[in-house]
Amino acid sequence: MHYNRYIMEVLESFYNEIIGFLGISQAWEILKTGDYSAFTTYDGIVSLIYPIIPLLLILELILGLIYKKPHAKVYKVNFLIYLFNRVVGRFVAIAMTTFLIGALQKYAPFQAGITWYWLIYGYIVWEFGHFIYHYLGHKIRLFWCLHSTHHAPENMNLSVTHAHFFLEAPYADSIRTTVCILAGLKPELLFLIMFIDGTYGAFIHVGENLIKDGRLGFLNNIILTPSHHRVHHARNPLYMDTNFCNLLNIWDKVFGTFQDEQHDIEIQYGITREMDSGNFLDVYFGEIVALAKDVFHAPGFKNKLLYIVMPPGWHHTGHHQTAKIVRTDYFKQQAIKE
Numbered sequence: 001m002h003y004n005r006y007i008m009e010v011l012e013s014f015y016n017e018i019i020g021f022l023g024i025s026q027a028w029e030i031l032k033t034g035d036y037s038a039f040t041t042y043d044g045i046v047s048l049i050y051p052i053i054p055l056l057l058i059l060e061l062i063l064g065l066i067y068k069k070p071h072a073k074v075y076k077v078n079f080l081i082y083l084f085n086r087v088v089g090r091f092v093a094i095a096m097t098t099f100l101i102g103a104l105q106k107y108a109p110f111q112a113g114i115t116w117y118w119l120i121y122g123y124i125v126w127e128f129g130h131f132i133y134h135y136l137g138h139k140i141r142l143f144w145c146l147h148s149t150h151h152a153p154e155n156m157n158l159s160v161t162h163a164h165f166f167l168e169a170p171y172a173d174s175i176r177t178t179v180c181i182l183a184g185l186k187p188e189l190l191f192l193i194m195f196i197d198g199t200y201g202a203f204i205h206v207g208e209n210l211i212k213d214g215r216l217g218f219l220n221n222i223i224l225t226p227s228h229h230r231v232h233h234a235r236n237p238l239y240m241d242t243n244f245c246n247l248l249n250i251w252d253k254v255f256g257t258f259q260d261e262q263h264d265i266e267i268q269y270g271i272t273r274e275m276d277s278g279n280f281l282d283v284y285f286g287e288i289v290a291l292a293k294d295v296f297h298a299p300g301f302k303n304k305l306l307y308i309v310m311p312p313g314w315h316h317t318g319h320h321q322t323a324k325i326v327r328t329d330y331f332k333q334q335a336i337k338e
């Protein structure tokens with residue numbers, strides 16, 4: 001008897017987990033009430049947008065199986081990461097955001113309203129916060145340990161959206177929330193932007209199985225497209241450490257980190273370190289282990305400290321292999337060829 005109840009509970013939580021992953025719980029509640037007019041409200045519209053990415057992810061997986069390009073390795077590791085982050089990461093990030101809003105709101109010089117032009121202002125501010133977090137994630141070795149999990153996959157598909165070290169969300173949200181609250185965004189506006197950003201930020205990981213050309217036509221000239229984000233995930237010398245923005249790529253253009261996808265350069269996904277992208281432990285902790293080794297072997301306290309705060313590729317002997325140097329060398333070679 002008890003055994004049966006236990007099975008029922010397991011099945012029920014499994015069912016809730018699937019409904020949760022698909023993001024259809026809200027829409028499901030509205031459908032059950034039979035009052036479809038609720039779909040025209042803000043909450044109703046959001047309830048319909050939530051399931052888009054999970055459903056696309058499944059469609060992409062099916063297309064992959066049909067094309068016989070299942071990228072099984074990527075899906076497997078990202079699924080494990082999803083489960084792990086689901087348990088730990090989310091709660092820390094929510095607690096951090098709530099705390100920062102309470103602590104910082106009184107320091108904002110003014111409060112932005114909830115109108116379309118303040119939304120644009122808010123989004124530009126949010127992108128600035130995102131740029132800072134993401135840039136530091138690539139340029140400070142310690143933060144790269146948190147961010148590299150996201151760059152480990154060697155194929156692009158929507159499951160890469162979930163490939164994040166569990167401490168990265170709290171770290172990213174702390175920076176982005178601080179910038180936005182100090183710039184006068186009300187929490188409601190911040191949450192609306194977080195929702196748009198989360199949905200679009202997932203979509204830009206759409207793989208070639210679902211959308212072959214990620215440029216999206218003329219949109220490529222106006223906003224950041226899947227094509228730009230594919231470039232960001234590439235380890236080709238030309239593409240390394242470019243396109244840090246998410247939806248509006250103004251800050252990449254301002255700070256000179258913008259890079260378009262070149263027709264004649266095929267994207268190679270992944271990071272430059274020798275690693276096993278099918279191994280959860282390597283994807284998750286590999287960079288931390290590599291940093292610990294470098295710190296351990298470095299001579300003197302100063303060098304040990306520099307390994308932690310300098311960009312990945314920095315070396316105490318002076319033989320640096322940072323993205324900046326690799327990219328500059330690439331441009332020099334191209335100039336010689338021409």
Ligand SMILES: [Zn+2]
Nearest residue numbers: 134138147232
């Ligand atoms: Zn990145």
Ligand SMILES: [Zn+2]
Nearest residue numbers: 150205229233
């Ligand atoms: Zn990404």
